[in-house]
Amino acid sequence: MKNTVLMIGVACLMSCCTSIKLAIPEKFKQQATMQHVSGARGNKMSFGNFTTSKIRRGIHLSYPPWGWGGRGFLLENILLNQIGIQKNETVTKEKTKFRYTLSDGKNNVEVYADEKEMTKKLEYEIINSNSIFSNFEQLQQYKYIFSAIISADTTQGSKNWELLMTNIYDRKAENDKNPFTFIKQEDNGLATNGNDTIFIKPLSIKKTALSNGKTGQLPFKLLSGYELSTNDGVIAIIDMIDRNIWFYNELGAAEKLNIGAIATAIFARKVHDVKW
Template sequence: MKNTILIIAAACLTGCTSIRLTIPDAFRQQATMQHVNGARGNKMSFDHFMTSRIKRGIHLSYPGWGGRGFFLENLLWNKIGIQKSESVTKEKAKFSYTLSDGNHSVEVYADEKEVTKKLEYEVINGQGPFSGFEQLQQYKYVFSALIGVDTTQESKNWELLMTNIYDRKAENDKNPFTYIRQEDNGLATNGIDTIFIKPLSIKNTALPDGKTGKLPFKLLSGYELSTSDGVVAIIDMIDRNIWFYNELDATGKLNISAIATAILARKVHDAKW
């Protein structure tokens, strides 16, 4: 419910504010921006890059096993008109596509899995948005992708892994209002080189009068891709742009483009901008 409220609030804010990801000046001066046409759709293109039509498997969302019953506890809860239960939901999706820069191509095979466990307190015979309360117990999101290069490239296949994991008991979290933060992070590696992926969130936004205002919450706005030498790319989820470091060679730009398009193509974890 909290995530839904954040999305609705963000939509309302866009009507009176300009929400944009701020690209650091130091990186902007050394980078080139490419707008991704068809981002989050079934075919993307930018600059001289183009994906094939994205083949998607069945996108499933279903209740999982493991939800506990609270028979003895509910004997007490029911006396004050409340029913306690536990729910487990699972969601998964797969997709694949080819990305080409006109000379070389890579094959991307991706998989998303998400598991959410919550305690639910409902007012018996209650109606309306405030007739119940959910408390997050566990959350696990895993996004993995294999990026296979063609045989004409002097490069190795890349593996991409991004995760977002929360466990109330393990973290000894006492906050009853903890919600799922869309801040997955991870890395991509070919066994020799490694690219680190860090989420970017915005807290400030531009107001109609030109001044800067603060949002009441952070919003996922993009991802920073970096190596041990520094930032090599930034993915702007709001305006659907990719900023590439100018010193990247053709192979590096193709591999980073594969990582970026895979992130943009996701359906389970969708920033919904």
Template sequence: MRNAVLMMGIACLMGCGTSMKLAVPDAFKQQATMQHVDGARGNKMSFANISTSEITRGVHVSYPGWGGRAFFLQNLILNKYGIQKNETVEKEKARFRYTITDGKNTLEVYANEKQVTKKLEYQLIKETGYFSSFEQLQHYQYIFSAIIGTGNMPGRNNWELMMTNIYDREAEHDPNPFAYAKQEDNGLATNGRDTIYINPLSIRKTELSNGKTGKLPFKLLSGYELSNSDGVVAIVDMIDRNVWFYNELEPMEKLNISAIATAMFARKVHDAKW
């Protein structure tokens, strides 16, 4: 429901001449090079001297509304007032794999996505229409994991990528009846020696067609910042489908980051839908 509202809002803003862009900090932009990812969110990607194979996808499975509690005793009382209470559990999962190369070295990417959403639904028994029911989010869990294999390259360890987004009403003691699952997920990638931290970037301000700056009524996921102990090494722009690489990266470091970035673009369960 909220995703539909967000998409309607985006469409309205675009129709009104609003240009939404990820704001790359000037300090990093001066030390980085932007590469546009051709085929992002498709089945094959390429940019500069880097390209992926065709992405092989497993079955994308969705189980809408299965496995919720019935609330028999509560509904004996609620039904007298024309209300029915139910719990829905939605599950979705997908997997994919591909290789990525810079012409000299090749990495293998094996990725999995899993998402679980639990909601309470209150339905007016004798009413139909848009306002005849109310959903309340109880639990949301999204996990994205990937193995980035280095094959037989000597002295190279596999990288493990993990990104999560978790909300639990009970654990957080959240009294807000209108809580929702946010788009932003966080994570990291590590090979046991080095670690890359992945943090979401969101936009609230937009550039209008007249050159002025407008403010959105909500934040929108626009990309991800990748950093290590030395600072920011890359920025993934989900809106314009670009990757900004720090200029001092070694070729193998750039290939590793490219594997992480393309894996994020290749997701189907958690898709920013720009």
């Protein structure tokens, strides 16, 4: 329900001529080059001198569509039913896989990616009520894992990279007392080849540009992109809104190819879809 509210809010902002954009730090912008990703979140992408093959997708499973029963609350419901309330637990799972090749015109990398998501909720429902306020869901556990292998051409002396991004929440483990906690879309992670590591941090926007040129404040944060960095600093920014990749100008060809593979893998996801 929270995600639905967010999307309705975004639609309202867009219809009110509000321009929602990811702000690229000026200092980084002066040292970087932007490349727009054509076909982002589709089945084939291109940017600059980079192109992907057609993205081959496995079966996208979401089961069951209504959520299956978790723990039973027989004894509790005997008491709760006396005051007109029913308590249930639902568990939903979603997963998919995809693969493709990314080329810069000279070298290729193969990307093999896997997405998994699990959501567990408690639902309290008022018995025999048709009101839209007749039930209340409370998030108990959420787990999202996105992993990918970026397989390089070993004849060129390159190493394979492993990408891992996660978003995990557990009410019990975190001792969270807030009944209105919702799933945040801000997954983060890293990519490594065993020697070098790229850290991936989510970027969210709270402010936006209005049609009159002034800056407006959003009622909630929206995931808008990802910052890629090493111990030496930021090397790339992925703009999910305008579907751009900003590359640090000092990157070599092999580094740009690997970053391009990470970025296109993030754009290609279907389970964790930011829906810009």
